[in-house]
Amino acid sequence: MAGFKYAAPRELDEALQLMASAQQPRPLAGGTDIVDQLKTGRRTADLVIEMKRIPQMQRFDVEADGLHIGAARSCTDIRSHPEVPARYAALYEAAGLIGSVQIQNRAALGGNICNAAPSADTAPALLVLDARAVVASSKGARLVELDRFFKGPGQTILEKGELLTGIFVPTPAARSASTYLRFIPRNEMDIAIAGVGCYLEIESSGLVKRARIALAAVAPTPIRARIAELALEGREISDALIEAAAEAAVSAARPISDVRGSAEYRKDLVRVLTRRTLQACVQRINAGERAS
Template sequence: MESVRYEAPRELSAAIELLDSVEGARVLAGGTDLLIQLRAALIQPSLLVDLKWIPELTAVSLDEEGLSLGAAVSCAELREHKQIERLFPGLYESAELIGSEQIQGRASVGGNLCNASPAADTVPALLATGARCVVAGPGGTRTLPCERFATGPGETILGRGELLVSIQIPKPAPGTADCYLRLIPRTEMDIAVVGAAVSVTLDASGSCTDARVAQGAVGPTASLVPDAAAALVGGVPDVGRLEAAARAAAGASRPIDDKRGTVRYRRKVTGVLTRRAAEIAIERARQRTR
C-alpha cells in the first residue's frame, strides 16, 4: 500500500483539473471496485478524486427527454426512483442485482461502466435502453453511445483528465419495455456468468417494431447483438422468433473458460437467458400497449 492523496472537489472543473494535472490520479465514486484493487495492489494511484460532492455527478433527473443519471449515483439511490423502475424495469433490476444491499449503497451505474468489467450487470441493461455517456475533460464535453465506452476488460475510451459525468437514456417509445437477466450459481453475491438484456417496442397489434439485445460476461466487453434484435423485429414475437434471437445471441457470444463457467455452458445459457429476457420484456411491453 503506497502513499496516496485524497481530494473531494466540489466542482466538475476542479475534478477535471486534478485528473489532468496529477500523474496517476484516479476517480473514486462508489469505491466498491477501486478499494479492492487498491488493497490488492492492482493499482497504485497517487491521488484519489472523490466525485460524490460534484452536483452533476450526483443528480438524477427524469423529464420528457428521458433519464439523466449522474455517474456517481449509487444503485441504492437509483432504486428509490420508482419512476425509473416503471420506465426501465430492466435497468432497474440490473442495479438491484449488483452485489448486496451494502454494495448497492455505494456502487454506481457510472462506476460499473467505468470499471469496464465484461461481467458488469448494468452495462448490458444500459445498452438495451440505447443509453449514451456524457464524458467531460480538458477538451470539453462529448457524448457517445454506451456500447462504445468500454474497449476491453478494464479499458475505456476515457482519455487523460476525462471522466464520465452522466448517463443519458432517451425516454422509451410507447409500447417499449426492457428486461435484464443474469445467471449466477447462487441467488445473490456472485459475478454474472452470463448476462442478457432485451428491450422491445410493440405496436398496438403486438407486432415488434424495434428491439435491442445485449449480452454480458460472454466477451471482452458487454455488447449489442444486432442479429438477435433483428430476429425479434417485424412481426408478433412467437416461439420461432424467440428461438432465432436466442440462437443469434448464443452464436454472437465469445465466452471464455474460467472458474465461473465454461465456454460451452456460457454459450448455451446466453441463448436461454436471451430468450427468457425477451419473453419477459415482450410481456411487459404488451401490458403497456393495452
C-alpha cells in the same frame, strides 16, 4: 495500500484540472471496486479524486427527453427513484442484482461502467436502453454511445483528463419494455456467469419495431447482439421468432471458459436467458396494453 494523495473537489472544473495534472489519478465514487483494487495492487494511483461532492455527479433528473443520472449515484439511489422501475426496468433490475445491500448502498453507476468488467450488470441494461455516456474534459463535454465506450476488460475510451460525469437514458417508446436477467449459482453476492438485457418495441399489429439485446460476461466487453436484433425487427412476434433470436444471440457470444463456467455452458445460458428476457418483455408490453 500504497500512499496516494486525496482530493474531494466540489466543482467539476477543479476535478478536471486534477485529472489532467496528476500522473495517475483515480476517480472514486462508490469505491467498491477501486478501493479493493488499490488494496490488492490491481490498480495504482498517485491521487484519488472523490466525485461525490460534485453537483453534476449527483444529478438525478427524469425529464421529457429521458433519465439523467450523475456518475456518482448509487445502485440504491437508482432503486429508490419512483420513476425508474416502470420506465427503465432493465436498469432497475440490474442495480438490484449487484453485490449486497452494503455494496448497492455504495456502488455507483459511473463506477460500474468505468470499471468496464465484462460482467458489469448495469452495462447490458444501459446498452439495451440506448444509453449515452456523458464525458467531460477541460475542452468541454461530449456524448458517447455506450456501445462505443468499452474497449476491453477494465478498459474504456476515456482519455487522459476525461471524466464520466453521467449517463443519459432516452425515454423509451410507447409499447416497449426492457428487462435484465443473469445467471449465477446463488441469488446475491456473485458475478454473472452470463447476463442478458433486452429491450423490445412492438407495434399493435404485433410487428417488432425495435429490438435491442445485450450480453454480459460472454465477451471481453459487454456487447450488443445485433444479429439477434436483426432477426426480430420487422417480423411478427411469436415463440418461433423468439427461439430464432435466442439462437442468433448465441452466435454473437464469444465466451471464455473459467472458474465460473465453460464457454459451452455460457453459450447455452445466452440462449436460455435471451428467450426468457424476450418473453418477459412481450408479457410486459401486453400487460401494459391491457392496463391502458
